[in-house]
Amino acid sequence: MKRKDFYNILFISLGAGLFFFTFFDSEKTVQNFLFTLGISLFYTIVLSMGNHQINSFLNKKFSWVENTRQRTIFGILATVFGNVIMVLFCNYVVFILIKNQNPQDFFSDTMNFVNWFMINFALMISAILHAKGFIEEWKKSTRKEVVEQKLIAKSANAQFETLKNQLDPHFLFNSLNVLSSLIDENPDQAQHFTASMSKIYRYVLEQKDKELVTVEEEIEFARTYCDLLKTRFEDSVNFEFNVNENDLKSFVVPLSLQLLLENCIKHNFATSQKPLNIKIYSEKGFLLIENNLMAREQVKESAGIGLSNIVQRYALLTKQNVFIEKSADFFKVKIPVLTQKITAMTTQPSQESQAYERAAKRVKELKGFYANLMSYCLVIPFLIFVNLYTSPKHIWFWWPMLGWGIGLASHALQVFGIGRNWEEKQIQKILDKENLKSK
16 A cells, blocks of 8 residues: 555545544544544545455456546446445444444444445545546546657657758759759850759748648749759750649648659650650649650669658648559659648647547546536435434435436436437438538
8 A cells, every 4th residue: 555545544534533523423532532533444444445446456447548438337336336335344343343233223224324324425435536536547648648749749840850951952952963964065054044043942942941832832933943944955845734723722842843843854854856745733632743754764773852752741741642653654743732731740630639629528528427426425415414413304305316316317328328329420410411412
């Protein structure tokens, strides 16, 4: 037993001892107080150890987080059944064995009231302990999930920053290669290329730190970059843009078109007789870059930065995939067009977010039920005591006990049983109807 548990037992024993000594002991002496305190300690040890064993057994079988409904139902049944047995055992030891009362009087009217009162008192304490255990388990689970999400977020942000930082030197290196080729082929074009490259590189520096840019911005930049490529390749390369206006306000990862256009030039040869035709168009929620396939022989193996960079960045931002299609005649890349801009790194999928919200709502419902249950276990025994102490001939405590009990049972059904399932089914039916209408 931990020191904290030992202090809790002493505290509960002292409180219970003072309560029973004040209201039930006719002789207010030190000897009677110590005797009552000892009896309270006996009750507290038996009930606390018994409930601890019940809790430990149930915690091994059912998790508060993963099996909330089963844990709650079996917890209520085991707690009620266990506390009835433990209270009857304690009462028998105290009143029959210690106080030497007649065993035949154990189920008399007076003892029935004592048994009933003690059972309710024990259930009240047990309900508090169960609710405390439930809240602690959910707090542990929440803290663990928060730590995991923070680690995922840090990891994802680190990966994303690494991928974005590839773009700067990658673009600069390839552009300088083009420029060095132009210096020998056409110095005038090289001068024009240098001026245009400075404008394009400014865009690279501005956009590379963003997670998403509009399709319109990316298309405008791609046109400028295509003009730059035209400067070098002239009639050897043709570009065709056909992007739906409805997609222009959607979003893509920045510099994706530049990397894909660069790949088209890098991996294909082009001549005036056999030009490389590159099409950029939108279709069914995707932005497509397609070129006729005229693959050139690779002198050295490609680093594969461009396409893999796009694939990895999309994987960190959305569940939608980047598709690559290749045939004997063409090569096509389809990148998703996103309809919602992400303002911060998203590391938790939408389904998990919804599940977390439902779990939080579920915790709130369960806490409300346990608060109701604890109030019932606290107030009803008090009303019984007041009724029997003040007017034993007129029994009225049945009415609040029955009325509140029906409300508590209804609350339990709503949280754990029929009412909740019916509500979820009706919600699902309405959602299905709305989905059919939208289609």
